[in-house]
Amino acid sequence: DAGITQSPRHKVTETGTPVTLRCHQTENHRYMYWYRQDPGHGLRLIHYSYGVKDTDKGEVSDGYSVSRSKTEDFLLTLESATSSQTSVYFCATRALTGHGYTFGSGTRLTVV
Amino acid sequence: DQQVKQNSPSLSVQEGRISILNCDYTNSMFDYFLWYKKYPAEGPTFLISISSIKDKNEDGRFTVFLNKSAKHLSLHIVPSQPGDSAVYFCAASVTTDSWGKLQFGAGTQVVVTP
DSSP, rough: SSSSEESEEEEETTTTTTTTEEESSSSOOEEEEEEETTTTTTEEEEEEETTTTTEEEOTOOTEEEEEEETTTTEEESSSOOOGOOEEEEEEEEOSSSSSSSEEOOOOEEOOO | OOOOEESSSEEETTTTTTTEEEEOOTTOOOOOOEEEEEEEOOOOEEEEEEEESSSSEETTTTTEETTTTTTTTEEEEOOOOOOGEEEEEEEEEEETTOOOOOOOOOOEEEEEEO
8 A cells, every 4th residue: 555645646627726645644654745847847845744734835835725624635726727737746755863755646737 | 935946847767876965955944855755646755854064864765965065955766766756856954943943945856667
């Protein structure tokens, strides 16, 4: 069973609609991150969190919000989806010590 | 402006030969570097890392070299195998950043041919 589960795995939504992506971890890691992957850009940080209700913005946070009401869950919300938010979204966690991330399998989001 | 750059979007190499992937960075505060490997429809997985106090780290077929003066690191895969066909991301961090944020390069697609 995966330590990090992202849901849904695939989603198609219409422009202007709100969308929420979920990341659930069983690692008990304090740090959680949301990245988006786009061709030519690699992985870019959207938002990150140190713990419950402790979040901050990354380099591409416009149009996104996050919430973390439980250690194990980190939600990413696209407030009003746009075509430029079509991307693959990855959630990652990090232990308190160490530098590396553990990634989820990703959510492929298409905004039409 | 990307602080971590992988200027080769793709690399094709024959099975058994060496694969060399390159990565450049601009932020002199970066002091920890990682390589991740990604297969289609999966999340990236950690491959190997290096601290700025070292210039080389080896793990089996994978070796990472760091040249701090040139702000350059490279990943060597010897010998290359078909299962190495994947996208490889270079990442960098500042260890004094308590948030542990990683900056990623754009990735290099490696194809290992028989």
